[in-house]
Amino acid sequence: MIHAVISAVAAVSLALCWRSRHGDxxxxxxxxxxxxxxxxxxxxxxxxxxxxxxxxxxxxxPPPIIGP
Known part of the structure; x- marks a missing residue:
């Protein structure tokens, strides 16, 4: 689960890194x-x-209690 979240964050960060030259x-x-x-x-x-x-x-x- 954590790996999926980290992968999603990395993908979004890479997408945000792409800048257009005519940006505001x-x-x-x-x-x-x-x-x-x-x-x-x-x-x-x-x-x-x-x-x-x-x-x-x-x-x-703790180890499980196994008894009679």
Missing amino acids: SRIDAFRTRMKVILLVLAVCGLCSKAIVYTYGHFNPP
Whole structure:
């Protein structure tokens, strides 16, 4: 799931990077702002995945209780 989100963010960022030579300054400012927002979301997604993985690595679930 996370990989799909990161791939989508990367695709949208690449699409926003393509500029037309006859663009408006407001559109360029909007694209720049969107690139920053998408970059922040991608970094946050990667960091949260790393935090969850590290927590699960150092705090494994207790073994199941098997009894009569």
